Amino acid sequence: MKNQSSTKMQNSNVLLTGATGGMGKAFSQQLFDNGANLVLIGRDSHKLNDLKTELLTSNISATNKVEIFAADLVDSEQRQALIEYLATLTFDINLLINNAGINQFSLLEQTSGSEINRIISTNTIAPIQLTQALLPMLLKQDSAQIINIGSTFGSIGFPGYSAYCASKFALRGFSQTLSRELADTNVNVKYLSPRATKTNLISDKIKQLNTALNTTTDLPERVALELLKLIEQNKTERYIGWPEKLFVRINALFPSIVSKSIVKQLPIIQKFACEP
Numbered sequence: 327m328k329n330q331s332s333t334k335m336q337n338s339n340v341l342l343t344g345a346t347g348g349m350g351k352a353f354s355q356q357l358f359d360n361g362a363n364l365v366l367i368g369r370d371s372h373k374l375n376d377l378k379t380e381l382l383t384s385n386i387s388a389t390n391k392v393e394i395f396a397a398d399l400v401d402s403e404q405r406q407a408l409i410e411y412l413a414t415l416t417f418d419i420n421l422l423i424n425n426a427g428i429n430q431f432s433l434l435e436q437t438s439g440s441e442i443n444r445i446i447s448t449n450t451i452a453p454i455q456l457t458q459a460l461l462p463m464l465l466k467q468d469s470a471q472i473i474n475i476g477s478t479f480g481s482i483g484f485p486g487y488s489a490y491c492a493s494k495f496a497l498r499g500f501s502q503t504l505s506r507e508l509a510d511t512n513v514n515v516k517y518l519s520p521r522a523t524k525t526n527l528i529s530d531k532i533k534q535l536n537t538a539l540n541t542t543t544d545l546p547e548r549v550a551l552e553l554l555k556l557i558e559q560n561k562t563e564r565y566i567g568w569p570e571k572l573f574v575r576i577n578a579l580f581p582s583i584v585s586k587s588i589v590k591q592l593p594i595i596q597k598f599a600c601e602p
């Protein structure tokens with residue numbers, strides 16, 4: 327149990343999607359410990375209840391609020407119900423973190439149309455539409471932020487993840503565009519790009535692939551510290567991990583160099599993708 331909580335985010339009222347996942351739990355704890363009021367979103371109300379209890383018992387003297395709301399964000403009616411619920415709270419949201427996301431490791435020819443649809447709807451369309459719905463509230467605040475959780479695969483196309491990469495490239499494009507579109511307002515739009523991180527998003531197959539490719543995997547608590555730095559920083563992007571950060575830059579300038587190195591790994595990727 328923690329004795330003291332920091333109050334550096336006591337004026338932050340955060341809407342966090344994907345709160346019940348690996349990253350989401352670490353983000354919730356870090357934001358709660360720093361004094362933010364939280365509205366936590368996931369699809370499963372039991373998991374949300376457990377998370378709320380966990381946070382509140384981690385510091386029983388904390389005065390910040392933890393609210394929960396279960397919604398499938400792909401569903402427009404459930405998104406609308408969330409917006410209506412937010413209007414009943416005693417505080418306005420001034421920090422939206424679009425974190426909910428899903429992944430799928432398979433070659434495109436093995437991926438069904440409905441899986442492609444699900445990935446793009448969850449990772450790209452839902453956060454764009456939630457952001458749009460929340461924008462009037464964010465624009466009314468003295469100062470507000472929108473943080474989109476992307477991925478290294480939002481900057482580097484990697485075989486076996488075509489739909490996921492497409493969804494995260496699009497989310498990065500959305501972030502950059504909205505950041506410029508809102509440059510003369512009080513709303514800052516930011517993009518956090520984690521590399522592989524130990525959560526349930528990493529299936530056993532992906533774990534084995536990452537081991538075979540010597541991919542470093544971070545703990546979600548590390549990503550939560552990076553999130554905090556991005557919230558405090560006057561920057562619009564933060565990329566986590568070395569050498570991933572460097573590859574992102576080289577890929578933007580000289581994609582053929584990165585292609586050569588990734589294509590060398592193609593037989594290993596194909597082997598894992600084709601295993602049952």
Ligand SMILES: NC(=O)c1ccc[n+]([C@@H]2O[C@H](COP(=O)([O-])OP(=O)(O)OC[C@H]3O[C@@H](n4cnc5c(N)ncnc54)[C@H](OP(=O)(O)O)[C@@H]3O)[C@@H](O)[C@H]2O)c1
Nearest residue numbers: 344346347348349369370398399426427477522523525527
């Ligand atoms: N783990 C990694 O290696 C990694 C690396 C880079 C970026 N990321 C990104 O980090 C973010 C968080 O991922 P994670 O690793 O924490 O994954 P995770 O443990 O699988 O958690 C995913 C979260 O998203 C929620 N979610 C999924 N679909 C939803 C929907 N339709 N409506 C509402 N909520 C939904 C889940 O809710 P339920 O619990 O109700 O299912 C869960 O809370 C994602 O955007 C992911 O792309 C992850």
